[in-house]
Amino acid sequence: MSYCDFANALPDDTDNPNKHYHDHLYGFPVENDNALFGRLLLEINQAGLSWTTILKKEKAFFHAYAEYDIKKVANFSQEDINRLLNDTGIIRNRLKIQAAIFNAQQILLLQKEFGSFKAWLDTHHPLQLPEWVKLFKKHFKFVGGEIVNEFLMSTGYLEGAHTPDCPQYQKVINCSPPWLNQDSV
Numbered sequence: 001m002s003y004c005d006f007a008n009a010l011p012d013d014t015d016n017p018n019k020h021y022h023d024h025l026y027g028f029p030v031e032n033d034n035a036l037f038g039r040l041l042l043e044i045n046q047a048g049l050s051w052t053t054i055l056k057k058e059k060a061f062f063h064a065y066a067e068y069d070i071k072k073v074a075n076f077s078q079e080d081i082n083r084l085l086n087d088t089g090i091i092r093n094r095l096k097i098q099a100a101i102f103n104a105q106q107i108l109l110l111q112k113e114f115g116s117f118k119a120w121l122d123t124h125h126p127l128q129l130p131e132w133v134k135l136f137k138k139h140f141k142f143v144g145g146e147i148v149n150e151f152l153m154s155t156g157y158l159e160g161a162h163t164p165d166c167p168q169y170q171k172v173i174n175c176s177p178p179w180l181n182q183d184s185v
Contacts, residue, residue: 004022008022017056022168027153036121038065039154041103043147043151061089063089064084070107076101081097081101125157129149136148
């Protein structure tokens, strides 16, 4: 069963967070660097867990990681790390927490060079997944093939977020920037 089949089978009034994520966020372009960072942070924290678990904890992640403010997270101290390790609302994995801080610092460097994290992504689009993975591994921590794939697919840089028969498929195409390959949803 595809993610689209799963999400589309959920009733509109479901409390399952996958319905909202699938219908309103998954595969749609993300313009804001902090939102892109937040999506990357969630994908990293999903490793080894279900996406439903992450979606249920998303508000806690948002608050715990300074509303995904890249500059604030880049400056997190040992005290912040200890706070996160004790926060039962998020995934309390030291490597993932340290990766979030390191990755925020790396995004700041990319912003200096390219103007924004999004501009860095746009500059490298289109690449095939293996090339993206190599590029991400050069700059970030805790970014294997699956994490990079899901991050890029969820933000519209790689195809496959929605099946052609999914009601969201055409919506994603309609809101994608014209420079994106229209098949890359």
